[in-house]
Amino acid sequence: MLDRLDLEPLFFAPFVSSVMQVEPGWIDYNGHLNMAYYNVLFDRAVDEAYELVGIGADYVKKRRRSLFTAEVHLRYLRELHAGDAVRVTFQLLDYDAKRVHYFEQLFHADDGWVSATSENLSLHVDMDARKTVPFPDEAACRCTSTWTRARPCRSPTRPRAGSPR
Secondary structure (H helix, E strand, C coil): CCCCCCCCCCCCCCEECCCEECCHHHECCCCCECHHHHHHHHHHHHHHHHHHHCCCHHHHHHHCEEEEEEEEEEEECCCCCCCCEEEEEEEEEEECCCEEEEEEEEEECCCCCEEEEEEEEEEEEECCCCEECCCCHHHHHHHHHHHHHHCCCCCCCCCCCCCCC
């Protein structure tokens, strides 16, 4: 992805992850998905989106830069159980030179209902200095090109973002 010359978006809003399965070992004594594993599913979807934009694992290895999660607001809306197939949508809300603010929804892949939402703020970090730094020009350009065209422009399509309910 890093050597693409066109500036067309790599995905359109929202990005939709691959199908993932709720693993049996993730089920707690209440018989549903343990709260910690919702974050695992959301994080795997973010990894997919970051790879498409060119700021994934190869970027970390080559540039020694990464994105660290600074804040998360998670809402649990409906239970998931072992074997359930799920997908996550990723929508950019905002970004600047050092920060990415995004919203995710975890859907039951077969029935289409929303199980949970996650609103996140991630910081661009120098892996050696362990401090926030601006995106390098080529990564910033790639992110701007993709995210400017892909984000939903503060539309009512994301009424749950920023909402305590």
